[in-house]
Amino acid sequence: MEEAFLPSVSEELFKPLEVWFAEAGEKPYRFRQLLDWYFKRPEVANFQELANFPKALREKLEQNFAFLSLSLEEAKLAPDGSKKQTMLLRDGLVTETVTMPMEGHTTVCLSTQVGCPVGCRFCFSGRHGLKRNLTAGEMCDSLRCSLPASGAESLNLVIMGMGEPFYNYEALKKFLFICKEGFGIGSRRVTVSTVGVIAGIERFAADFPQMNLAVSLHAPIEELRKKLIPRAPSEIRELIPALKKYFAATKRLVTFEYAMIKGVNDSAKEAKELCALLSGFDCKINLIPLNDVPGGEFQPSAKETLERFVNYLKERDMNVTVRKSLGGTVGGACGQLADKRNN
Numbered sequence: 001m002e003e004a005f006l007p008s009v010s011e012e013l014f015k016p017l018e019v020w021f022a023e024a025g026e027k028p029y030r031f032r033q034l035l036d037w038y039f040k041r042p043e044v045a046n047f048q049e050l051a052n053f054p055k056a057l058r059e060k061l062e063q064n065f066a067f068l069s070l071s072l073e074e075a076k077l078a079p080d081g082s083k084k085q086t087m088l089l090r091d092g093l094v095t096e097t098v099t100m101p102m103e104g105h106t107t108v109c110l111s112t113q114v115g116c117p118v119g120c121r122f123c124f125s126g127r128h129g130l131k132r133n134l135t136a137g138e139m140c141d142s143l144r145c146s147l148p149a150s151g152a153e154s155l156n157l158v159i160m161g162m163g164e165p166f167y168n169y170e171a172l173k174k175f176l177f178i179c180k181e182g183f184g185i186g187s188r189r190v191t192v193s194t195v196g197v198i199a200g201i202e203r204f205a206a207d208f209p210q211m212n213l214a215v216s217l218h219a220p221i222e223e224l225r226k227k228l229i230p231r232a233p234s235e236i237r238e239l240i241p242a243l244k245k246y247f248a249a250t251k252r253l254v255t256f257e258y259a260m261i262k263g264v265n266d267s268a269k270e271a272k273e274l275c276a277l278l279s280g281f282d283c284k285i286n287l288i289p290l291n292d293v294p295g296g297e298f299q300p301s302a303k304e305t306l307e308r309f310v311n312y313l314k315e316r317d318m319n320v321t322v323r324k325s326l327g328g329t330v331g332g333a334c335g336q337l338a339d340k341r342n343n
C-alpha cells in the first residue's frame, strides 16, 4: 500500500493551507505570515521555527502539514563555485539542482521530472527512463532549498535539469506562476528548455510570453538528430516552423542548444547544414562542450574543432555562444544529473 503523506505547505499553490487557516478560524494574516516565512526565509525548514506563531498553532500546523515535500540531503561545492544540491523526496527518489555563480547574478538549474523519458544518448539523466513527474510543490521546495544567500532578486532560473519540462506542463505552469508571484523572479529571468514538444511550445508562448525558450537541437539534419535523440518528440521539419511561430507571437529569441560531440556533429559539414537550417531565423545558437558521463559512448569535440565550428558560424553572421561548463567535478554539469536511487 502506498504511504500517505501530509500535504506540504507549497502543495497545489498553497490552496490546502489557505483553506485550512480559514476552516480552523485562524486570522487571515497568519496565512500571509506563513507565506512570508516560506518565500523570504529559505533557511527555515520546520513549523517550530516560526517565531511569531503561538506554540499551539505551530503544533496544529505540524499535525496537518509537512513544511517541505523534500529534504536537502547534500550540497556539493565544486572548485568553480557551483554547487549541486541533492534532495530526497518523500517516496525515496531524488531530485537535484545546481546553483552557479555568474557575473552579477546566480543561475539555478532545476529539474521537472525524476529521470527522463527522452533518453538522449549523451545524457546520464535519461539513461534509466522516467520514474515520475515532480509536483509543482516539489519544484517550489527544490528551488527554495537552492536559493543563494543573496535571495531571489539577482537570480536567473533555468529549467534544464533532469526531465523534459513540457511533458509535465501542468505542474510546470503552476510552478512558474509561483516563481513570479511568490519568489518574485522576473519572467525575463526564466528560461525553459525543451527537446521539442510542439504542443508545449504553443502553450508556453500563450501562458508565459515574456519567459525564454531554449530548444535542444544537437544536430542540423533529421537522420543524425534521431541517432542522438531516439525518442525526440518532433522532427526538425515540424519543429522549426513551430519555433518561427513562437518567435512571431512572443518576439523572444529562441536559443538552440547544440552539444558538441567529437566526430559526430562537429564537422564543417554539420556547421554548413546548421547555417542552412537557421539562416534567416532570428535566434541564438549555444554550443555546449559535451560533459563526461559514466559509461558514456561519446567524447567532447577537441578545442580546435569547437573553435573552427564557432568561427564558421560567426563568419556567416550567426548569433553563436559557447556555454561555460560548470559543476562537472561534482556531477552537476549538463547531462550529468542522475542519482543512483532513481535507477
Ligand code: SF4
Pocket: 116, 117, 118, 119, 120, 123, 124, 125, 126, 127, 161, 162, 163, 164, 195, 335
Ligand atoms: S538531455 Fe534533457 S531531454 Fe535529453 S535525456 Fe537528458 S534530461 Fe532528458
